[in-house]
Amino acid sequence: xxxxTIGPVGPRAPGLRERRRLSRHASGKMPRVIRPSPAFGAAxxxxxxxVACKADGTSAQGGGGATFRIGVVTSLTGSAAAFGxxxxxxxxxxxAELNAKGGALGRPIELVYYDDQSKPDQAVxxxxxxxxxxxxxxxLGAFSSETTRAMLPAVTAKKVPLIMPTATADNVxxxxxxxxxxxxxxxxxxxxxxxxxxxxxxxxxxxxLIYENTNFGQAAAKAMAVQAAAAGITVVDDEAYQxxxxxxxxxxxxxxxxxxxxxxxxxxxxxxxxxxxxAEQIGLNPTFYTSAGxxxxxxxxxxxxxxxxxxxxxxxxxxxxxxxxxAGSQEFDAAFTKLxxxxxAFHAMEAYAxxxxxxxxxxxxxxxxxxxxxxxIRKVKLDTPFGPVAFDAKGQNAHPLLVTQVQGGQYKVxxxxxxxxxxxxxxxxxxxxx
Amino acid sequence: xxxxxxSAVQAVLNGILTGSLYALVGMGMALIFGVMRIVNFAHGAxxxxxMYATYVLFDRAHVSPYLGFLVAAAMLFATGYLTYEGLLxxxxxxxxxxxxxxxxxxxxxxxxxxxxxxxxxYHQINIPLLDVNVRLNQHVSLNAPWLVSxxxxxxxxxxxxxxVMKSRLGRALRxxxxxxxxxxxxxxxxxxxxxxxxxxxxxxxxxxxxxxLPVFYLYPGAGDQFTLKAFVMVVLGxxxxxxxxxxxxxxxGVVESLTSLYWGNEWAVVVxxxxxxxxxxxxxxxxxxxxxx
Numbered sequence: 001x002x003x004x005t006i007g008p009v010g011p012r013a014p015g016l017r018e019r020r021r022l023s024r025h026a027s028g029k030m031p032r033v034i035r036p037s038p039a040f041g042a043a044x045x046x047x048x049x050x051v052a053c054k055a056d057g058t059s060a061q062g063g064g065g066a067t068f069r070i071g072v073v074t075s076l077t078g079s080a081a082a083f084g085x086x087x088x089x090x091x092x093x094x095x096a097e098l099n100a101k102g103g104a105l106g107r108p109i110e111l112v113y114y115d116d117q118s119k120p121d122q123a124v125x126x127x128x129x130x131x132x133x134x135x136x137x138x139x140l141g142a143f144s145s146e147t148t149r150a151m152l153p154a155v156t157a158k159k160v161p162l163i164m165p166t167a168t169a170d171n172v173x174x175x176x177x178x179x180x181x182x183x184x185x186x187x188x189x190x191x192x193x194x195x196x197x198x199x200x201x202x203x204x205x206x207x208x209l210i211y212e213n214t215n216f217g218q219a220a221a222k223a224m225a226v227q228a229a230a231a232g233i234t235v236v237d238d239e240a241y242q243x244x245x246x247x248x249x250x251x252x253x254x255x256x257x258x259x260x261x262x263x264x265x266x267x268x269x270x271x272x273x274x275x276x277x278x279a280e281q282i283g284l285n286p287t288f289y290t291s292a293g294x295x296x297x298x299x300x301x302x303x304x305x306x307x308x309x310x311x312x313x314x315x316x317x318x319x320x321x322x323x324x325x326x327a328g329s330q331e332f333d334a335a336f337t338k339l340x341x342x343x344x345a346f347h348a349m350e351a352y353a354x355x356x357x358x359x360x361x362x363x364x365x366x367x368x369x370x371x372x373x374x375x376x377i378r379k380v381k382l383d384t385p386f387g388p389v390a391f392d393a394k395g396q397n398a399h400p401l402l403v404t405q406v407q408g409g410q411y412k413v414x415x416x417x418x419x420x421x422x423x424x425x426x427x428x429x430x431x432x433x434x
Numbered sequence: 435x436x437x438x439x440x441s442a443v444q445a446v447l448n449g450i451l452t453g454s455l456y457a458l459v460g461m462g463m464a465l466i467f468g469v470m471r472i473v474n475f476a477h478g479a480x481x482x483x484x485m486y487a488t489y490v491l492f493d494r495a496h497v498s499p500y501l502g503f504l505v506a507a508a509m510l511f512a513t514g515y516l517t518y519e520g521l522l523x524x525x526x527x528x529x530x531x532x533x534x535x536x537x538x539x540x541x542x543x544x545x546x547x548x549x550x551x552x553x554x555x556y557h558q559i560n561i562p563l564l565d566v567n568v569r570l571n572q573h574v575s576l577n578a579p580w581l582v583s584x585x586x587x588x589x590x591x592x593x594x595x596x597x598v599m600k601s602r603l604g605r606a607l608r609x610x611x612x613x614x615x616x617x618x619x620x621x622x623x624x625x626x627x628x629x630x631x632x633x634x635x636x637x638x639x640x641x642x643x644x645x646x647l648p649v650f651y652l653y654p655g656a657g658d659q660f661t662l663k664a665f666v667m668v669v670l671g672x673x674x675x676x677x678x679x680x681x682x683x684x685x686x687g688v689v690e691s692l693t694s695l696y697w698g699n700e701w702a703v704v705v706x707x708x709x710x711x712x713x714x715x716x717x718x719x720x721x722x723x724x725x726x727x
Contacts, residue, residue: 076554077546079653081549081554081555082555082556085553085554085555239698239699242702244656244659245699245702246452246649249444249691250690250691250699251698253444253445270556270651273558274651277564281577282575305557306558308560
């Protein structure tokens with residue numbers, strides 16, 4: 001405990017530096033601002049440089065004569081790191097499989113990772129680094145719509161093809177760049193599948209949109225607003241929210257006041273949990289809880305690591321589930337589970353399908369150059385566990401979406417009928433749930 | 435009409451509950467700022483550390499977060515004390531620029547360090563209390579964990595306030611915040627008191643982190659948004675006034691909740707910072723007038 005001795009000298013005699021400091025003030029001068037020393041500046045530079053260059057060091061230096069190098073940009077650190085990790089695991093499963101079968105053009109494939117730290121500017125840096133230093137002829141990535149959108153001018157300028165595994169915002173397909181390909185369905189796909197499901201299962205008349213205020217969320221909501229209007233469903237509420245907040249109760253009160261028959265969410269995992277828990281507290285009781293996948297389609301969502309019992313009855317448009325009826329889905333599920341100890345969500349499958357498609361295109365077109373690979377991707381047609389893959393003139397793969405419902409803690413595909421494994425169960429009011 | 439009234443009541447009550455947690459964060463920041471004139475840019479990162487401590491206790495040893503927060507607070511107090519002695523002490527007399535860089539650096543190290551150890555994945559805990567809602571009437575219901583954390587917050591905040599205003603150590607602390615040099619001439623061991631207040635400031639934010647854990651979730655960047663909020667509270671509350679920061683926290687919670695209800699959630703943060711700018715330019719001594727602790 002400190003001593004409060006009365007008197008000019010404290011319990012510890014002040015050291016020389018302290019005394020000098022005191023005398024400076026005794027003379028009434030303000031403390032001199034001490035300039036940072038050159039050493040300090042150098043340390044700062046090192047710090048900044050260290051932060052800026054956290055590229056993952058999995059790539060070997062030097063020319064890759066023996067291997068076929070493909071660049072990957074994803075979010076290994078930062079807010080989307082969990083998804084970047086899913087990407088990495090999905091790529092790893094594909095890589096093992098492809099290299100066992102001879103890789104690309106008879107050479108083993110080597111993935112050169114660049115960690116974009118979940119930041120758009122870093123994703124752009126990644127393109128420059130991968131193309132200029134690692135000389136890769138093809139890039140896969142990134143994770144989020146935000147980071148992916150930022151990369152597009154760079155890949156177009158450098159004339160390197162980019163295959164996007166997971167960016168769902170529609171604006172990543174609107175640049176008109178001939179170098180850009182997308183394997184997943186976009187925001188419009190989510191909206192049309194959801195509307196299609198709703199029209200055939202009770203046809204609600206009103207819908208409320210709740211979405212995070214990001215490229216992904218806005219794109220999902222915009223697409224849904226357009227599709228709902230086309231289907232004659234009135235959008236009674238439109239709520240953008242600040243992601244990663246602990247409190248959405250007031251927002252949910254607003255929605256509840258409008259009494260929508262359906263709610264459409266575009267949220268990441270943990271916000272999805274917060275939103276549903278607080279929806280119970282507020283007593284928000286729509287007939288349909290629907291969503292644009294992502295948080296509502298994550299593997300953890302219906303488990304105790306996610307929303308648990310609050311996830312029950314929610315619908316989600318989903319790119320893929322381990323139970324999808326495309327050949328190879330179960331095998332991928334098994335290989336992924338063996339690698340990581342948990343079941344894959346569709347993000348990992350999308351990464352897997354992206355690399356498989358890339359390798360198929362390279363082998364099919366015997367292409368080694370960026371331009372050659374881009375042409376080969378345009379021509380490729382193959383069946384993957386992610387469904388059939390073929391790109392249209394704009395570079396979009398016509399991927400069919402599934403609608404799932406959480407039933408007894410499991411995702412069950414309930415729509416379209418040819419993929420369905422269960423019937424949709426009507427959503428009871430919160431008060432009537434056990 | 436009646437429904438609208440009750441919905442406002444619900445929003446205000448929820449705002450107070452959220453605001454009470456903000457208040458703890460703000461009080462910690464205000465204490466540090468008042469005594470050391472340091473803007474602690476690592477405040478949110480330390481809060482995240484408190485959340486991880488509580489999480490690890492819950493996950494490995496099944497300690498309830500409502501006991502675990504005490505351990506988190508103790509751990510952060512020690513961390514704060516040592517951080518001051520080891521690092522901050524060297525720059526506390528130097529330019530603000532260096533203090534900003536140092537605390538910012540600490541924040542980066544903590545965030546990335548935690549990410550190295552625990553991974554970037556999200557964690558959340560599920561306790562039975564989360565399923566309990568207290569219904570006041572047909573329109574108003576409050577979630578039990580928020581009520582519990584509100585109770586704890588009131589106790590901690592009152593204790594902290596009493597300590598600063600009434601105790602001998604608190605008096606020394608206030609003396610330093612008024613004039614560090616005069617205080618040292620009166621025989622107060624400035625460095626020591628500053629180390630203690632840095633520890634206490636972090637302990638407060640550790641309590642907030644522990645209490646937030648059950649109702650929120652955890653990832654290495656979870657605390658970042660709270661650094662900025664704490665910043666706003668310190669300014670609203672009057673640059674280092676602990677009581678002011680506490681009230682500012684509650685005000686912020688209620689303002690955010692009402693903004694969300696009437697304008698939409700995306701405006702809540704905008705209004706936070708508009709308030710911040712308005713107070714800075716029109717009433718730099720803070721909403722509640724009094725300067726300093």
